[in-house]
Structures are given as structure tokens and as C-alpha cells.
Amino acid sequence: MCNKASKNKKTVYKPLNNISIEALYRLKTHNKYVFYNQSTNKPIKSFRRGFNLAAERANLSPLRIHDLRHTFASFLIKHGVPIYHVSTLLGHSDTRITQRYAHLAPENLHDVLKCLPTLT
Incomplete structure (x- = not known):
């Protein structure tokens, strides 16, 4: 589970699938952080710059993080x-x-109706 404070400052827990968890374990080389600046040894607090650079390199600009949510x-x-x-x-x-x-x-509405019993 991933813990994050939401817009209304409430703690939110989000499940992660096994592939995501395995990817995070593979990334983890620091003894405390998964995402950190190797120069300063401090955690990365924002992915915006890296995300924008990756989107630009992949020729996906303009891509927003919110687009991934959609x-x-x-x-x-x-x-x-x-x-x-x-x-x-x-x-x-x-x-x-x-x-x-x-x-x-x-x-999907048609698929849902398939669960009804047949009257024969």
C-alpha cells in the first residue's frame, strides 16, 4: 500500500499490484529511500521535471501527469x-x-446481464 496525504490533508492508502511492488524493490538501492538524488542523498520530492523530460524524449509532449490518471x-x-x-x-x-x-x-452493460438466471 502507498500512503499519501490527499488534497484535504487526509491520509490515503492506495493498493499496488505485484508488478509495481517488484519494480519498486528493484529500484531500491538506498537504505532509506526508493527515489533519491544520488548527489545529495536526499529524497526526491517532485517528479515533475523528470516526468516532463521523459515525455519530451518520448515525443509525448505536451503530456501531463494527470493524463496518466485519465x-x-x-x-x-x-x-x-x-x-x-x-x-x-x-x-x-x-x-x-x-x-x-x-x-x-x-x-459492459450487456456482459452484466449475462449473470441473470435463464428462465427455461
Whole structure:
């Protein structure tokens, strides 16, 4: 789980999948920090500069960190993850905020109906 203070200063816990956890373990070479400045030995507090540089090198400029959040939500919705779960993962206080992604997977409604019993 990843711990972060949200906009309203509440602690938020977010689950990480096994691939993410393994990647973080592979990155960890410092005895205290995963992301740190090798020159100063202090933790990196912002990824903005590195992110922008990586996006530019990959020819993805202008790409914002928030675009990755949108991609994350879109991917989950398209793969049939319930809107409540997506809303929780995004940290939305109300599922109505997450509804903007619902149009991405209208076929999921047909799949949901398949769980109803047949009347034969």
C-alpha cells in the first residue's frame, strides 16, 4: 500500500499490484529511500521535471501527469472494473465524478446481464 496525504490533508492508502511492488524493490538501492538524488542523498520530492523530460524524449509532449490518471481510469473502465472501484482508486468522494468514464465501455452493460438466471 502507498500512503499519501490527499488534497484535504487526509491520509490515503492506495493498493499496488505485484508488478509495481517488484519494480519498486528493484529500484531500491538506498537504505532509506526508493527515489533519491544520488548527489545529495536526499529524497526526491517532485517528479515533475523528470516526468516532463521523459515525455519530451518520448515525443509525448505536451503530456501531463494527470493524463496518466485519465488513462488509468479509462483502462479500468474498458476492462469492466465497476465504477465504484475506479472511483475509490481515483480517490473521488462521489462516483458521479467518475461517471465521465462510463461512456467508454457501454458493452459492459450487456456482459452484466449475462449473470441473470435463464428462465427455461
